[in-house]
Amino acid sequence: MTEVLAPAPEQPDTLTQAGEAPGPPVFSEAEIAERISSELQAHIDRVLEARVRAALTPLLEQTVTQVIEETRRELASTLRDGLARALAHAPARHRDGS
Known part of the structure; x- marks a missing residue:
């Protein structure tokens, strides 16, 4: 098969x-x-x-601090409750010989 190619267009000169x-x-x-x-x-x-980060950074730091404090309080409360239950059941276990 033979193709007929059109001549390539002349390239414009880089000079005027x-x-x-x-x-x-x-x-x-x-x-x-x-x-x-x-x-x-x-x-x-x-x-x-930048402005959103500047505005949110103190708020997020305060929120994280509050969450940590609340988590510590709840953990301490849970530990106290668990310890109180364990101590309440301890005499019964010792009487039963467990």
């Missing part, structure tokens, strides 16, 4: 007709708006995250 280098690339308004929007969103995300 006057022999000067071309100017900076030209971006459309939509491309510029998209780039600015993307950069602005990234900045907003960083600032928002």
Whole structure:
């Protein structure tokens, strides 16, 4: 099978007709708006995250401290209750010879 290929289009020269280098690339308004929007969103995300972390950190530390204290109180209470039950049953076990 034989394919017919069109001649390759000529590559544009990197120099302008006057022999000067071309100017900076030209971006459309939509491309510029998209780039600015993307950069602005990234900045907003960083600032928002930093502010949320700064606001939540003391609150979370306080909450963790309260949970630890409450857990310690409940554990101490549970241990006291268990010890009291064990002590209450101890005389009966000793009388029964267990």
